[in-house]
Amino acid sequence: MVLASATVDVLKSATPQRQGLFKVKVWGQPPYDETRFYEIQATNENLAAQQGINRFVFEMEDPATKRN
Numbered sequence: 001m002v003l004a005s006a007t008v009d010v011l012k013s014a015t016p017q018r019q020g021l022f023k024v025k026v027w028g029q030p031p032y033d034e035t036r037f038y039e040i041q042a043t044n045e046n047l048a049a050q051q052g053i054n055r056f057v058f059e060m061e062d063p064a065t066k067r068n
Contacts, residue, residue, distance in 0.1 A: 002057045003029040006049040014043050024052030032060045 014020030042048040
Protein backbone atom coordinates (compact mmCIF):
# COMPACT_ATOMS: atom_id res chain seq x y z
CA MET A 1 0.00 0.00 0.00
CA VAL A 2 1.26 3.45 -0.95
CA LEU A 3 0.53 6.21 1.58
CA ALA A 4 0.68 9.70 0.09
CA SER A 5 -0.32 13.30 0.79
CA ALA A 6 -0.89 16.23 -1.55
CA THR A 7 -1.06 20.01 -1.68
CA VAL A 8 -2.64 21.97 -4.52
CA ASP A 9 -1.83 25.38 -5.99
CA VAL A 10 -4.26 27.01 -8.40
CA LEU A 11 -2.57 28.02 -11.65
CA LYS A 12 -5.79 28.91 -13.47
CA SER A 13 -9.18 28.95 -11.73
CA ALA A 14 -12.01 26.77 -12.97
CA THR A 15 -15.13 28.41 -14.36
CA PRO A 16 -18.51 26.90 -15.24
CA GLN A 17 -17.30 26.75 -18.86
CA ARG A 18 -13.83 25.24 -18.38
CA GLN A 19 -11.68 23.22 -16.04
CA GLY A 20 -9.02 24.83 -13.92
CA LEU A 21 -5.31 24.13 -14.02
CA PHE A 22 -3.66 23.04 -10.78
CA LYS A 23 -0.10 22.29 -9.68
CA VAL A 24 -0.25 19.27 -7.38
CA LYS A 25 2.64 18.31 -5.11
CA VAL A 26 2.45 14.71 -3.92
CA TRP A 27 4.79 13.03 -1.45
CA GLY A 28 4.79 9.51 -0.09
CA GLN A 29 5.64 7.75 3.13
CA PRO A 30 8.54 5.24 3.23
CA PRO A 31 9.35 3.16 1.31
CA TYR A 32 7.81 5.51 -1.28
CA ASP A 33 9.35 8.66 0.16
CA GLU A 34 9.54 10.62 -3.07
CA THR A 35 8.03 13.93 -4.09
CA ARG A 36 6.42 14.47 -7.48
CA PHE A 37 4.79 17.51 -9.09
CA TYR A 38 1.94 17.30 -11.59
CA GLU A 39 -0.02 19.88 -13.57
CA ILE A 40 -3.60 18.65 -13.67
CA GLN A 41 -6.76 19.98 -15.26
CA ALA A 42 -9.82 19.43 -13.07
CA THR A 43 -13.07 21.07 -12.04
CA ASN A 44 -11.83 21.75 -8.49
CA GLU A 45 -8.87 21.42 -6.12
CA ASN A 46 -10.14 18.24 -4.45
CA LEU A 47 -10.39 16.39 -7.74
CA ALA A 48 -6.94 17.62 -8.77
CA ALA A 49 -5.48 16.31 -5.49
CA GLN A 50 -7.20 12.94 -5.94
CA GLN A 51 -5.92 12.64 -9.51
CA GLY A 52 -2.39 13.57 -8.39
CA ILE A 53 -2.39 10.99 -5.61
CA ASN A 54 -3.79 8.34 -7.97
CA ARG A 55 -1.05 9.08 -10.50
CA PHE A 56 1.62 8.94 -7.77
CA VAL A 57 0.32 5.58 -6.49
CA PHE A 58 0.27 4.18 -10.03
CA GLU A 59 3.86 5.34 -10.63
CA MET A 60 5.07 3.86 -7.34
CA GLU A 61 3.38 0.51 -7.98
CA ASP A 62 4.44 0.26 -11.65
CA PRO A 63 7.99 -1.15 -11.92
CA ALA A 64 8.55 0.64 -15.26
CA THR A 65 8.31 4.06 -13.56
CA LYS A 66 10.42 3.35 -10.45
CA ARG A 67 13.75 5.13 -10.13
CA ASN A 68 16.61 3.02 -8.77
